[in-house]
Amino acid sequence: MAPSRDFYETLGVPRDVSAEELQRAYRKLARTYHPDINKDPGAEERFKDVSEAYDVLSDPDQRRRYDAFGPDFRQVPPDTDPQAWARARAAAGSSGARRGRGGPRRGGGAAAEDVWFQSGGAQDIDLEDLLGGLFGGRRGDGWGPVAGADQEAELELSVEEAYSGVRRGVTLSGPGGTRTLEVTIPAGVTDGQRIRLAGQGGRGSDGAAPGDLYLRIRLAPHPRYRVDGRDISVNLPLAPWEAALGTSVAVDTPGGEAKVKVPAGTSSGRRLRLAGRGLPNPRGRNGDLYAVAQIVVPPELGDEERRLFEQLAATSTFNPRRQP
Structure with a gap:
């Protein structure tokens, strides 16, 4: 029988790998071996191995069981004590592949292989009794029905x-x-x-x-929206006079166009809240949408625009670098 693959080795990660590092390793390998990208004959099988390993290790409950019981984790009944399981497996390994009392008998261990034992000596171990007691007195050729893994x-x-x-x-x-x-x-x-x-x-x-x-x-990253929980932020470009005098402008939202009121004296970075226009919440309050003011100046000025800006500069006493 081929040796069981170690899921950590399959993904090339240490056993104390974090969820984020595990995901990065899986994505890298999945891109490398995906059958739609890699036409090598062995790529599809490698991709399946990588997917199986990630399916198990990315689920906290399955990962704990895998760490405790190894490749047999799907066959081990719930609420089994890992230390008792390890002692039983060690005893099974030390008994070797030996015949006795009428030939081979299977214990209650891994269903994938036969476990042999020999009776008659003071140090001999009856694995059927040992494993049967450990798992509630099971007997027979297999473990019986085993629920599928999440x-x-x-x-x-x-x-x-x-x-x-x-x-x-x-x-x-x-x-x-x-x-x-x-x-x-x-x-x-x-x-x-x-x-x-x-x-x-x-x-x-x-x-x-x-x-x-x-x-x-x-x-997925979006060119316009930034999402934090259910709240959404979007940049709102404003002309200098719109920000100074106040206005009402249209803003795109995932649910369609909405109007946002810009108060007079709005500076860049001010967040204008549109209540309930973020991601919907079927069980509670919807998220909000925030239009973030960004003052944009004309890239080029016409003669009249320049004259008005120069007149404003000569008239205004406002100094944006002065501390309030």
Whole structure:
């Protein structure tokens, strides 16, 4: 039997890797080995290995189980004590591959391989009794039905898609191959939010229920909007006279055009709030949109414009460098 792959080695990261470093390593490898980019015969298999490793290690619960139980983590029943499991596995390894009492017998350990034992000596260990007691008296050839593992994938959306909601096709790659799901993303999702798709995770064994799929939302950088939680900021260019005298101007928002009132005496950097015009919130108050004033001067002045600016400069006592 081929040795089990170590997920950390597959991704080329240390065991204490942070979630951010894990994601960077996965993205780099996924771009390198994605079958649509890399036509090498072994690239698709490598991509599947990388995707499986990331699916497990990016999920905190699965990562804890993997760290505790190694490649057998999917077969180990819930609430199993890791130290007792390690002692049982060590005992299984020390007994060696030996025959006794009528030939081979399988204990309650990993379903992927037979465990042999021999009776009759003072130091011999009955692995069936040992492992059966550890896991609640299981007997027989396998572990019985094992629920499928939960999985996680990342879905990148534009700010407009997050605002309005969207229906998207999501392509997933894993040990079972590639599959595409049509997913409805509700309006108002935020960066980092997880959407649960029940029963769309890993397949269970022996008729057990499949796991769930979690889609983690990432908002793509936008050329105009900046998002903080549900609040959105957008730059608002103003002419010097608009900022000085006050005005009402149109501003683009993800939900369409809106009017913003600019008070007289507005300086660059002032944030003008449009309540409720940020990302919608299905369960509470919508986010706000902030129009950030940016005073822009004409790149070139006509003769009359220059004369008026010179007249203003000679008349005004305002000094922007004077401390208030």
